[in-house]
Amino acid sequence: MAGTALRRRLTWQVAKVSAVSDETASVRTIMLDVPDCPGHQAGQHLDIRLIDEDRYVAERSYSIASAPGEGVAITVERLDDGEVSPYLTDELRVGDDLELRGPIGGYFTWEPADGGPLLLLARGSGVVPLRSILRYRERTGSDVSVRLLYSSRTLDDVIYRAELDRPAAGGRGDPHADPPSATGLGRLRAARRHGPAG
Amino acid sequence: MTGTSPVSRGFHRRRQDLGENAGRIPPGQYLTKDFPVLSAGPTPHTALDRWSFSVGRDGRQKSWSWDEFRALPSQDVTVDIHCVTKWSKLDTSWQGVSVDTLLDLAGHDGPFAMAHCDGGYTTNLPVEDLTGGKAWVAYAYDGRPLEPEHGGPARLLVPHLYFWKSAKWVRSLELRDTNDPGFWENYGYHIYGDPWREQRYAGD
Numbered sequence: 001m002a003g004t005a006l007r008r009r010l011t012w013q014v015a016k017v018s019a020v021s022d023e024t025a026s027v028r029t030i031m032l033d034v035p036d037c038p039g040h041q042a043g044q045h046l047d048i049r050l051i052d053e054d055r056y057v058a059e060r061s062y063s064i065a066s067a068p069g070e071g072v073a074i075t076v077e078r079l080d081d082g083e084v085s086p087y088l089t090d091e092l093r094v095g096d097d098l099e100l101r102g103p104i105g106g107y108f109t110w111e112p113a114d115g116g117p118l119l120l121l122a123r124g125s126g127v128v129p130l131r132s133i134l135r136y137r138e139r140t141g142s143d144v145s146v147r148l149l150y151s152s153r154t155l156d157d158v159i160y161r162a163e164l165d166r167p168a169a170g171g172r173g174d175p176h177a178d179p180p181s182a183t184g185l186g187r188l189r190a191a192r193r194h195g196p197a198g
Numbered sequence: 199m200t201g202t203s204p205v206s207r208g209f210h211r212r213r214q215d216l217g218e219n220a221g222r223i224p225p226g227q228y229l230t231k232d233f234p235v236l237s238a239g240p241t242p243h244t245a246l247d248r249w250s251f252s253v254g255r256d257g258r259q260k261s262w263s264w265d266e267f268r269a270l271p272s273q274d275v276t277v278d279i280h281c282v283t284k285w286s287k288l289d290t291s292w293q294g295v296s297v298d299t300l301l302d303l304a305g306h307d308g309p310f311a312m313a314h315c316d317g318g319y320t321t322n323l324p325v326e327d328l329t330g331g332k333a334w335v336a337y338a339y340d341g342r343p344l345e346p347e348h349g350g351p352a353r354l355l356v357p358h359l360y361f362w363k364s365a366k367w368v369r370s371l372e373l374r375d376t377n378d379p380g381f382w383e384n385y386g387y388h389i390y391g392d393p394w395r396e397q398r399y400a401g402d
Contacts, residue, residue, distance in 0.1 A: 009401030010386070014204060047398075049226075050206040057200055058211070059226035059284055083212040083228065091208040099203055104399065106385045107238060 010101045012049060015072070017096045023159045026078045027125065028089040029065055032098060034072050040064050042136040043109035043129045046074060046102035050084060060084045063128040064103060067135035068111075075159065077125040110136070116144030123151040124159075131160050222278055223286050224393035230285040233348065238381065241346045242316035242367050249351055251335065252370040253304035259370065260304035264351070268337070270295045270303075275334060277357035279364070280393040292355055294336030297328040300371070308373030312380060313354050316367040321380035322389070323356065323363055325373065332358055335368060360391040360398070 019031040045063045066073040078089040092098065110118065110133045118137075120130040127150050137146060152158045216223060223229055251267050252259040262270070274293050280286045311328060313321050327333065336355040337344050344350035349366030356363045362382050383389050388397040396402060 010399045011401075012203065049200070049203065050209045051200055051203050052209050052211050053205055054211070055200065056211045057226060058209075058213075058228070061283055086212075087206070087209050096207055097204055099206070101399075104386065107382075 010047075010104065012099055012101045014097045014099050017092055017094050017098055018071075019094060020092070023075060023161075024157055026089065026157075027075060027159050028078075029073050029075045030088060030092065030098075031066075031071065031073045032100070034100070037072060038103070040068055040072070040103035041106060041109040041111060042068055042132040044103035044105045044132075045129070046072070046100050047104060048074075048084065048088070049099045049101075050087060051099070058084050061104070063132070065128045065131055067132055067139050069139060070135065075125065075128045075131070077159075112137070112140050112142040112144065116142075116146060118144060118146040120146065120148045121150075122148070124153075124157070127159055131163070219288060222288055224280055225396050226398075227280055227284055227286040227393065230287055232285075233287060233290075234281070234283075234285055235347050236281070236283060237347075237366065238319060239317050243346055244316050244351065244367070244369075246351060250369070251300075251352065253300045253373070254371075255307050255373050259372070260300075267295065267335075267352075270299055273334065275355070277355070279357050279361050282360040282362055282387065282391070282393075282398050286393075290357075291340050292334065292336040293338035293341075294334035294352070294355060296331065297333040297335065297371070298331065300335065301325070301329060308375055310374050310377045312372045312374060312378065313363075313365040313368050314370045314372060315365050316369055319365055319367070319381050321354075321363050321365050322377055322383060323359070324377065324390075327356060327359065328371070332356065358392070360388075360393050362387065363391055 013034065013036055015032040015034040017030055018033045021029050023029055045061050047059055047061050050058045062074040062076060064072060065075040076085050076088045079085045108129065118133070120133065122130050130148060134146065134148065137144060148164070150158070150164070158164070213228060216229065219229070246264040249264045250261050252261040254260050272293055272295055274291065276289055276291045278286060278288045279290055306325065309325055311323050311325050313323065334355040335352050337350070337352040339348060344353060352368060354363070354365045354368045377389065379389060386400050388399055388402055391397050
């Protein structure tokens with residue numbers, strides 16, 4: 001995948017919240033109307049910028065949860081001591097503006113031409129970019145075999161549970177997820193992340 | 199940069215007032231007490247008897263074994279670090295060899311450097327950002343040998359640039375005439391990466 005360089009300048013733009021849906025008690029998916037939408041790859045992320053009345057600025061990165069071609073959605077987990085995530089999950093409403101730029105990253109991405117098989121590992125909200133890959137695989141009718149190993153603290157914390165429980169569209173190959181398990185993998189450490197080394 | 203941006207309805211600053219530290223946090227960054235770990239691949243584990251460090255032009259580099267490298271004069275430094283994923287950490291303590299020392303021994307033989315690492319990671323830097331007491335090859339953190347997940351046995355430490363430039367598991371500084379993009383720079387991250395000018399991505 002090397003050399004899929006993204007050298008386009010990333011400018012900030014104001015998107016509008018078109019819909020929100022709760023995934024769990026602390027996780028919300030936010031769908032966005034993005035005026036200048038260059039399209040994204042499955043696995044990329046966005047930067048979000050919030051500004052308060054004193055012009056204080058907070059920025060965070062969120063993985064894109066939707067598949068290429070579906071429009072842009074992010075899924076956000078509320079961290080109670082956080083500054084940005086409680087705003088996005090509790091305060092932001094349909095019709096609000098949200099400033100963002102992206103898509104960003106091109107290393108941890110997948111498209112059908114990359115082939116497979118795919119073994120996707122996540123815990124908690126780490127499943128978000130993998131969900132983009134799973135949905136893209138389904139949308140494109142790819143027959144690449146894929147397995148998701150996904151760990152959550154409890155069954156109620158499983159993000160996209162209904163979607164992951166349902167067999168792959170068209171019954172191609174194996175169902176694309178094992179039933180979620182509360183005991184699962186414990187504290188899984190993902191070997192690959194989409195952000196630069198820190 | 200944010201002059202025309204709209205206020206986010208209902209958003210209020212939540213983080214504590216940073217007081218005297220406020221001037222130490224670059225724009226768009228938040229303070230963390232943790233030391234997050236983000237890597238582009240699995241953590242390599244190179245045995246110290248197979249480890250070496252090289253500086254210079256491709257094909258004519260000065261090399262040190264681990265024991266030779268540890269025998270070089272070292273410095274203790276306490277610096278603030280800033281990751282492009284938005285966290286900043288203050289007063290981190292490191293021990294390592296100044297890149298000035300390495301270049302004085304190997305020769306100042308080119309204006310740009312490409313750092314090469316175990317695992318294949320690369321990142322590019324101007325040599326002038328590696329000299330003048332601004333950069334180290336660090337092998338200890340907080341008084342202890344640098345752990346593999348934080349880049350041990352040794353990582354580059356260039357605290358005035360975003361921390362992806364402080365390459366983990368660094369094994370060589372290859373000097374060259376051109377400022378060619380390294381790994382993340384090829385994926386759209388900024389060629390230079392100054393956190394105070396918020397140079398996160400190409401074109402910033």
